[in-house]
Amino acid sequence: MSKRSLAARAESWPIKGSFRISRGAKTTAEVIIVEITEGQVTGRGECVPYARYGESIRSVLGQISSVRAFVADELTRDGLLTVLPPGAARNAIDCALWDLEAKLTGNSVAKIAGIRAPGPVVTAYTLSLDTPERMGEAAKAEQHRPLLKLKLGGAGDLERVAAVRASAPRARLIVDANEAWDADMMVDYCPRMADFGVELIEQPLPAGDDAILGDIDRPVPICADESAHDTATLNEVAALYDFINIKLDKTGGLTEALLLAEAARGYGLGVMVGCMLGTSLGMAPALYLSSFARFIDLDGPLLLEKDRENGLTFDGSILHPPTSALWG
Structure with a gap:
């Protein structure tokens, strides 16, 4: 059995009133959650498919599903850059991998990345x-x-x-x-x-x-x-x-x-x-x-x-x- 498993789901979050830009208005935020689990530890990431870039909930879920086997084989963040193009799908997976590593090692993302920890x-x-x-x-x-x-x-x-x-x-x-x-x-x-x-x-x-x-x-x-x-x-x-x-x-x-x-x-x-x-x-x-x-x-x-x-x-x-x- 593989060490890691990947799950993804769509969620809808109501907006206060509506949110309008030059391309149109929306009343809900449509997001996708990715969870990557190893043993009893789960890392999470969230993305927002954006129609301006040709993305939809369906297309992004399909992209995420396409790398499930790679994730099971312990795909690294650097490896992810080579198997998916820039965009929402890669974002959710990448962020889930960062979160998973932080939780598995007990180190902060800042320490892992070698950057200053964010403040207010x-x-x-x-x-x-x-x-x-x-x-x-x-x-x-x-x-x-x-x-x-x-x-x-x-x-x-x-x-x-x-x-x-x-x-x-x-x-x-x-x-x-x-x-x-x-x-x-x-x-x-x-x-x-x-x-x-x-x-x-x-x-x-x-x-x-x-x-x-x-x-x-x-x-x-x-x-x-x-x-x-x-x-x-x-x-x-x-x-x-x-x-x-x-x-x-x-x-x-x-x-x-x-x-x-x-x-x-x-x-x-x-x-x-x-x-x-x-x-x-x-x-x-x-x-x-x-x-x-x-x-x-x-x-x-x-x-x-x-x-x-x-x-x-x-x-x-x-x-x-x-x-x-x-x-x-």
């Missing part, structure tokens, strides 16, 4: 795309938070940011257009974003249609999200962007994310650590990138009706490291 960090709090009036109202309710992230959608974005700034005058702001701007908007909007005190503009242009960034003045730093996935894409990204948003569901897990964060530093790129909309189990591994990052955006659990048991502790926008009961 400030996370951004995301305001969904909406009308300027409603985003202003949402900002007023959250004006006590030190860092707000605004989901934008193209036309009307200046009015949206103006409404938020008026309602939350002391909050730091970052904005995320999710590929909704065009070249003319870039030229028009960027100086105004600087006037509003915006500190970062995330993925303004469609991935693959962002070459013009090399020729546009940028009073506000530009961050790659959909344009940046793993170390293989870093060289072309570095010529156009100032920051990259590292998400484990894009890199395919913490193993590749750590490599990407270190490589980004070598290119002089700033780092933002981001997330898909999921539970604390999906956020916990990403916290181990915090020492590389200027911006942390791991507010997924705050946007849900409820989080899973033993979830991360939030003190307002202060996010505390996970306990071993959750992960690592």
